[in-house]
Amino acid sequence: MKYTNNGNDEAMKEFRNEIMNLIEDIKNEAISQLPEEPKMTCEETVEEYNNRVEVYEEKLKECNFLLRGLKISVQKFSNF
Structure with a gap:
């Protein structure tokens, strides 16, 4: 689908x-790499x-932090 900025909410x-x-795919791949x-x-x-x-917990925290950041970015983008 072609995405345009013409107010097409759908x-x-x-x-x-x-x-x-x-993002979910990235999360699953990251978890599989732990x-x-x-x-x-x-x-x-x-x-x-x-x-x-x-060390394990730090890697897990980094993964979760990056995923939260991605989700927040998508939410902010979708509010424009």
Whole structure:
């Protein structure tokens, strides 16, 4: 569909839905790229395990932050 800025609300809704679907695809791909949630092994110390968990949680936070930003951008765009 060709998108124009002629006040066609239906086209804008369709465009927004396509973008939101794309964001959902990006989210799913990002989640699939995350390593498995860390599980403690008997060969590591608690400190080593906690460090791995911290790295995992930081990557997860970054992913969520970027996705929230994308969603907010789409919402602001669709309000024009």
